[in-house]
Amino acid sequence: MSGAEVDRLVTMANQIARFFESQPGDGAARATADHLNSFWAPTMREQLSEHAAAGGSGLSALVAAAVPLLRPARTDAPG
């Protein structure tokens, strides 16, 4: 991915985390991960995970905390 494409994923993920960060309780990382699992295609989740593994430049602390909770792509998809 190019820098611009990474930046876009980072921006989107940070936006999502910012919403759940404002919700009451301490489940923001879980809620952020749930949102990403529900609405992001596996390739986008993988790209985000790879970026986080590479240092996660630009990612908010909450996104960084959510990344380990991302679900790997289900393997029961049609071949």
Add this chain to the structure above:
Amino acid sequence: MPLIKEADSGTPPSAATEVVSLTIDGQTVMAPAGTSVMRAASMMGTAIPKLCATDSLQAFGSCRLCLVEIDGRAGTPASCTTPIADGMVVRTQTPKLAKLRKGVMELYISDHPLDCLTCAANGDCELQDMAGAVGLREVRYGYDGANHLCAEADESNPYFTFDPSKCIVCSRCVRACDEVQGTFALTIEGRGFASQVSASQSQPFMESECVSCGACVQACPTAALTETAIIDIGQPEHSVVTTCAYCGVGCTFKAEMRGEQLVRMVPYKDGKANRGHSCVKGRFAWGYATHRERILNPMIRRAVTDPWREVTWSEAIAYAASEFTRIQAAHGRNSVGGITSSRCTNEETFLVQKLVRAGFGNNNVDTCARVCHSPTGYGLKATFGTSAGTQDFDSVEHSDVIMVIGANPTDGHPVFASRMKQRLRQGARLIVIDPRRIDLVRTPHVQADHHLPLRPGTNVAVLNALAHVIVTEGLVDEAFVRERCDWEEFQDWAEAVAAPANSPEASEAFTGVPPETVRQAARLYATGGAAAIYYGLGVTEHSQGTTAVIAIANLAMATGNLGKLGAGVNPLRGQNNVQGACDMGSFPHELSGYRHVSDDDARGVFEALWDVELDAEPGLRIPNMLDAAVQGAFKGLYIQGEDILQSDPNTTHVAAGLAAMECVVVQDLFLNETANYAHVFLPGSTFLEKDGTFTNAERRIQRVRKVMSPRNGFGDWEITQMLSNALGFTMSYSHPSEIMDEIASLTPTFAGVSFAKLDEEGSVQWPCNAAAPLGTPVMHLDGFVRGKGRFMLTEYVATDEKVGPRFPLLLTTGRVLSQYNVGAQTRRTANVAWHNEDLLEIHPEDAEQRGVRDGDWVSLKSRAGETSLRATVTERVAPGVVYTTFHFPQTQANVVTTEYSDWATNCPEYKVTAVEVALSNGTTDWQTRYQAHTRRSRRIAQPEPAE
């Protein structure tokens, strides 16, 4: 079916529940109190002669033809203006009445051209009918007296002609403009013999305030106001009831035909969304169906730099299928996807998503709701449990307070706006939250109690400030909240919005709305009675679009404005079937009925019926597809009835994404802007040429009926079916009703829907199932679909799109009345007479600082791109804000909009773009290059001559 002539009871029905008994012509009649004698007579089948009365308008009592005799009453009262009374004895036919009526008709006819045989209204003229009804045989006064027979016709409007020589000055047109449409453009000018219908200040119709809705034409009992098509073609001979293909109001029309030629579209009185009204688009702007630019033959090309080559359907379908197959083999299953159309039918949309999920084997399917109301789906599902508005349109008749947020109904949803204005004229109070001074803020006989002219991008701050006032001033409907909502979540929310940072005083600094205005609006909304919120894309198309929808839902729950008539949360949907497209599973994460693809039980039902394994992971959204294309991972796209190059944000990025693909298949009526990057063009069909259903903004499922053969040869559902079959996933529907049957079997909220039921009932609103066999007009009556209503916190987060020295103005975009979306349809009609280019609205202060005068060419530049268009200097926009539409590809307003989007749904932030405006000499280099590119892209190779 034969030509439908709807019964006209003369006056509107009475809403009274008390029943009155009277005798008319010796028969006993029971009718609600307040009913007119004329209407009561019609209930027993007696048509009292009339001219100025029609049941869409209040009684007027001017024509003196509907006189009756009533025992115990002096004279001969007009039956239209006389309410029934218990024990009343009425006679509608007596020698005295016959003499009076004949005398009246003699007077009318003495000043009316006797050209019935050559008159356009011959056979459809109430004056002609009444002459017959009263037995007129002679006119004792002759025809040589002073008359209006030489009055000049006004042919300025492209769709209808006003011929004053045929006018009987019954005022039906004037009253229709006032009472039904609410524009008040017409009046009766002069007195006595000099009385005549006048548009605005005796101006031609096109120069007047007339919005060409057609209500006056429909109301006219003679040929004074006649559709140009009727004059040109003649009277229709049969009609078919169908649904308009423009906005999300979903007006029902009679398509009046001669054979397969459409003569006119007439709003159907029994249409439950429009109640017999129409707008300039649905009523008149259907000529695109036969426009010369319509593409009727399939075309393919290897490269987008090649000219198009016309081919057979089988060759085009085979080529598209082979390309998708090749791409998936080379780049993986997820390298292709599809976009469903919000302009096509539910059945067609369902088939496209089925093709993607089952044929392509992935969930890379999306729809134009991505760029309009996707935040509505997320926000209302999260709070209420259902991704749709809560009310039917009729509900507005019970509203005491109407709050319009980020919507411009008089332009975007004009027929519903007319109904809304009717209620406002009856005394409902109005709050408008919009950066622009939209027409509703002040229009004849309607004035907003409060207009909150917020800075673009601050919806959430204003909504939080309203909530702050409601909570801190003790205006919460605690009983409702305790019974219907999660109390703990409410308390969290109440505590958050009560924080001083959310007060109107604190937020004024960035919203720009005076605090006292916010406070008054909040008090009115919370305490003014049944309060309804209507909102549009001015809410959703923001980086906090979903947050704003949630904030709206919070307000309605906190004030108990849900689950009852007159209240509710009502998204005004943009396109005709955008609600349906969402319902049908067009989003990459949801199957039909809003069930997540990871739900094994829900997915299993589809897998069992379709006999195929489905992907349990969400697919790519449109912007994700384009990003992936630029990255090189996404290579093929099937687009049915959308023009993403013109409608989606950041045109340059969209073009880059499309250009990076190896196979783009566009199925449309015209070579649209997206087709400039297409390799296969499959000619689509219009709504007139196929059967199916649309679902409007109030969840109303309505029939679309085929009135003519598809000029391209196939309905869009047939084309998708051919493509699917060529891909190896078999579809074998013989009629769209079979597709609806499948939808019903797979979708719990549609379980009770079938074409047979729709034909029987006219329409139903989902959920329609065993629990609600006739549908659900108002949702959440006794409880929320999700159980307890869910309050969620809505922290205001300023958009990253900031004004600064380079880009000091905020651009917001929208639409105008006469044009629709990307204009593909309306630009190819006479509607261009009203609006033939995108204009930039700019405040006089901003214009003066830049030396811009009305009509000047200006450049509009953002960090994403630059375009040029002409300016219109107006105080409709606030200083610092500019506005334009996106109807014309010559302008390509989305060259300027950016990639910023809603956090939850990626709905683009169309409504906030930092821009600069400067004088220019005309089109930009980009526009010039793009127009040249368009010309090259649309070349069609001429077939080689036969040997």
